[in-house]
Amino acid sequence: MENPGHQLRCTGCARVIEQRELKENFRCAECGDLYEVVYPSWSAGMAEIRKPNASAMRWLWKERCCSNAEADQSGVWRFREMLHILQDEANIVSLREGNTPLYQLRKVAESTGIEQLFAKHQGMNPTGSFKDAGMTTALSVAHELGFDWVACASTGNTSAAMAAYAARAGMRSLVLIPEGKIAWGKLSQAMDYGALTLQLRTDFDGCVRVLSEVVKRAPVYLLNSVNPYRLEGQKTPALEIAEAFDWEVPDHLIVPGGNLANSSALGKAFLEMKHLGLTAKLPRISVIQAEGANPLYRSLQESGGKTLQPVEAQTRASAIRIGNPASWKKAVRVIQQTGGYCEQVSEAEIALAKAEIGAEGIGCEPASAVTLAGLKKLLQRGKVQSGERAVLLLTGHTLKDSDYTIAYHRGDLLKADEIDGLHAEIEVTRRNAVELDASADQVLHELERAAAR
Ligand code: F0G
Numbered sequence: 001m002e003n004p005g006h007q008l009r010c011t012g013c014a015r016v017i018e019q020r021e022l023k024e025n026f027r028c029a030e031c032g033d034l035y036e037v038v039y040p041s042w043s044a045g046m047a048e049i050r051k052p053n054a055s056a057m058r059w060l061w062k063e064r065c066c067s068n069a070e071a072d073q074s075g076v077w078r079f080r081e082m083l084h085i086l087q088d089e090a091n092i093v094s095l096r097e098g099n100t101p102l103y104q105l106r107k108v109a110e111s112t113g114i115e116q117l118f119a120k121h122q123g124m125n126p127t128g129s130f131k132d133a134g135m136t137t138a139l140s141v142a143h144e145l146g147f148d149w150v151a152c153a154s155t156g157n158t159s160a161a162m163a164a165y166a167a168r169a170g171m172r173s174l175v176l177i178p179e180g181k182i183a184w185g186k187l188s189q190a191m192d193y194g195a196l197t198l199q200l201r202t203d204f205d206g207c208v209r210v211l212s213e214v215v216k217r218a219p220v221y222l223l224n225s226v227n228p229y230r231l232e233g234q235k236t237p238a239l240e241i242a243e244a245f246d247w248e249v250p251d252h253l254i255v256p257g258g259n260l261a262n263s264s265a266l267g268k269a270f271l272e273m274k275h276l277g278l279t280a281k282l283p284r285i286s287v288i289q290a291e292g293a294n295p296l297y298r299s300l301q302e303s304g305g306k307t308l309q310p311v312e313a314q315t316r317a318s319a320i321r322i323g324n325p326a327s328w329k330k331a332v333r334v335i336q337q338t339g340g341y342c343e344q345v346s347e348a349e350i351a352l353a354k355a356e357i358g359a360e361g362i363g364c365e366p367a368s369a370v371t372l373a374g375l376k377k378l379l380q381r382g383k384v385q386s387g388e389r390a391v392l393l394l395t396g397h398t399l400k401d402s403d404y405t406i407a408y409h410r411g412d413l414l415k416a417d418e419i420d421g422l423h424a425e426i427e428v429t430r431r432n433a434v435e436l437d438a439s440a441d442q443v444l445h446e447l448e449r450a451a452a453r
Pocket of ligand 1: 153
């Protein structure tokens with residue numbers, strides 16, 4: 001049966017197709033580009049009456065927070081008027097994702113020189129990362145379409161989320177991950193949730209290549225972020241941010257960049273909210289990459305975002321160790337449409353930023369900390385003003401990669417030549433665990449030393 005609620009438009013050649021025409025790799029048969037979900041009833045030309053009413057939706061979305069229905073308790077599906085992707089809501093597979101906290105970062109704001117700084121913590125989702133918001137939507141579509149198997153290539157978080165949601169739906173999941181290059185927390189999740197976990201002797205980009213061959217030859221549903229239904233769910237943190245500020249959007253939203261779907265999804269959400277009259281303006285959306293995994297940064301510097309040269313990616317922020325990002329064209333468009341920027345940050349800058357976010361009692365995984373490191377650069381370069389309201393999108397929970405955190409605090413993470421001018425700042429943030437005999441005197445001595453610091 002046809003889904004009347006949505007269609008798919010190619011972001012390259014603008015061809016519009018129906019759901020049943022989507023190929024297994026989610027690429028346009030004409031030009032090879034990626035699709036985005038569009039809602040015909042929202043476009044000009046259709047009777048205005050069919051466009052959802054902004055005030056009614058704002059009221060309804062708040063009202064649902066008090067409902068006991070599963071779909072209403074999900075911070076993704078309570079916004080379902082913005083994601084008309086299912087025929088039947090009974091197919092929703094949810095772990096009560098979304099409704100994540102928006103924290104004010106007071107100490108970091110002061111030390112960084114910005115008045116209003118917030119962190120939207122998507123690491124507070126059921127599997128500990130922002131992927132849950134997009135996994136509930138795309139996996140629900142897979143469920144509705146009757147697939148038994150879902151699959152993804154991943155740097156760890158997508159696989160954790162996919163495995164969990166597949167298990168909830170009684171489906172099987174196939175995970176391809178780069179051997180030795182993902183954090184243990186994430187690998188353990190895929191195993192715990194019962195995925196068929198294959199560690200390939202390659203990098204993330206190599207896993208993507210292998211999986212694109214597999215989906216052609218086996219009836220598995222691809223859940224990488226080339227799947228446009230993932231992005232529909234990943235729009236919802238933007239709705240939550242707008243709602244939290246009473247539908248006044250922040251001046252700046254800063255997002256880490258890996259495969260570049262998240263920045264694309266958030267941009268789509270803000271553009272749609274403005275189109276529907278939910279908000280009056282757009283935030284600037286800036287994307288931050290690690291220096292060693294910076295293909296988007298280079299593309300914008302070298303060709304203004306017209307072409308992208310894949311790189312061999314290297315960074316300890318393993319979630320974003322991606323050299324050939326699938327959604328780069330979508331991300332370029334969002335940066336350009338919202339007047340945002342792309343920055344790159346060093347390994348030491350990432351590590352320091354992560355410790356600073358940790359010291360606010362919040363914490364995040366390394367890839368998320370690029371946002372704060374990037375904000376510092378944007379402030380230095382005058383691209384963010386101190387009086388602005390900025391939001392950092394923290395994508396993963398600090399427990400995802402505790403090896404990284406422990407190595408940092410022990411002083412084992414960074415090599416001397418990487419630390420550069422940040423030595424003093426890094427030393428102030430390090431809190432190594434101290435080993436002592438079982439003696440009150442020794443504990444009191446340490447307490448005195450710490451209090452004097
Ligand atoms: N932050 C974290 C914690 C991530 O896991 C990822 C991507 C990103 C940022 C980048 O988001 O790809 O939308 O630009 N992780 C993917 C994975 C690739 O397989 O878990 P993006």
